[in-house]
Amino acid sequence: MTFIEELSPVWQEKWKKTGFETIMPIQEQMIPEMMAGNDILAQSPTGSGKTLAYVLPILERVNPEKPSTQAMIIAPSQELSMQIVNVLREWTEGTDITVTQLIGGANMQRQLEKLKKKPTIVVGTPGRLNELVKSKKLKMHEIRILVLDEGDQLMAREHRNVMKALIEKTQNERQLVLVSATITEEVKLVADRLMQNPTRLHVTAEDLPMQGKVTHSFIKVDERDKTDLLRRISHIEGVKGLAFVNNLDQLLMKENKLKFRDTKIVTLHSEMRKDERKKALDAFRNGEVSILIATEVAARGLDIDLVTHVIHVDVPKTIDQYLHRSGRTGRAGADGEVLTLLAYQDERHYKKFTKDLPSKPVQKIMHGGELVEGSSKTVNAKGNKK
Structure with missing residues (x-):
């Protein structure tokens, strides 16, 4: 039985419509772990299906009827966060799940208006998210699932203090997932300090179909x-x-x-x-x-x-x-x-x-x-x- 069969009918239907024929190794390994609520440190090459490996469990686990922001995805660049938002919008079309993008260089006022509506999922870059948290417009304690995409870059020295501050503002029982194409020993150490018994996953280029x-x-x-x-x-x-x-x-x-x-x-x-x-x-x-x-x-x-x-x-x-x-x-x-x-x-x-x-x-x-x-x-x- 694949993880697809364990998803709600709405996501099974969407998977069929996308025409994906191959389940990628990172999806096969990561989705069940995320559904179980485990903290995860996952390494897999760029273009190997990592985005969907965390998007599907998030969609499955959030409750659109609850008026709060339940999941946050952080990416190091505006382009990557826009790419993630596009994937989310494609999958949430026709559902009650709402998605808001919070990136630097975009109109802050417009983002604040959208935040007032309590989007289910937010996707953002570290600087803008930090700004919004500091001004108390974004409440980290409501976040149940936190994903760091290209996490080695987010945990590099330039972002590390901001990232740690954001993570530490979430509740202890939240799920923390870090995915990246490369993971250094230093990132492993930082992640271990912030995670609870993380599941480690490693997919190499040779594993890809x-x-x-x-x-x-x-x-x-x-x-x-x-x-x-x-x-x-x-x-x-x-x-x-x-x-x-x-x-x-x-x-x-x-x-x-x-x-x-x-x-x-x-x-x-x-x-x-x-x-x-x-x-x-x-x-x-x-x-x-x-x-x-x-x-x-x-x-x-x-x-x-x-x-x-x-x-x-x-x-x-x-x-x-x-x-x-x-x-x-x-x-x-x-x-x-x-x-x-x-x-x-x-x-x-x-x-x-x-x-x-x-x-x-x-x-x-x-x-x-x-x-x-x-x-x-x-x-x-x-x-x-x-």
Whole structure:
């Protein structure tokens, strides 16, 4: 008997209508644990079905007839919280369960009006939630289920004090669930202090159904030529690439360089306004542009389908970071490519942590407007061998 059969008829019906044929491993493991009311620490790759793994038990366990906010989901970014709200709205359509989004950068007055109506579930970002709790507009003691999505980021130093303050304002018998694509030892320690005998769940990329074939490759390039190489890759037919840089300064420099060129690239970062971020994401999702450049933080938890290429513009600092970013391609049975733009100074570091990959990375060059296998000395911006 699957967990689906244990849900109320309304959710069983919705599951059928969504057309999901596969129950994901994290859903199979986490839903019964959440329904039992246990505290949970769950690690599972981005795009592996984590949102539904906590949304379904929340929908099952809240009581829409009770005029109080019973569940709260906290996410580190506006985009991720909007994505969660969209999933909730889709599932609660036609029911009495109400959902309100509480994020920074949005109209506070409007949010206060919605809060007065006692929504069943709230979804928000740490800063805005903290503001509302401090001003006594949001009452944490009513919360029965608290979910931290991308919890390792929420428990990082910048948010940790706010998060602990929010959690400590809830009642002792509340359920606390932390889900993330990566969970560090430090996060485990913090979570253990705040949780009661948590159930630990760990799903890896290998556990996921329908994994496509992923090729790992690199192209040697001078640091100064990376932006132009990205521009040229963006014109390759059929490319839908998620490109990662290690820090915001590098991203802003590339954004400035790309503004004045014929380019099919958009950027996503924390200094953009909400409407700018939405516009960039929509353009990428709709295929108007072929590459989205982001920092890891900005791209965290975003659900983007059919990414053909993950491009490491900068070599990641750790193998975990490399694998986590790379897991965005080769999903749902489709093949993918992980391409690293490799500057001379990073070669040693790159070789060290790619030696354990299942297949050896392939060297590529840009030739005739295409990425082809081939060895060369460093490729300059025009694709000529030096």
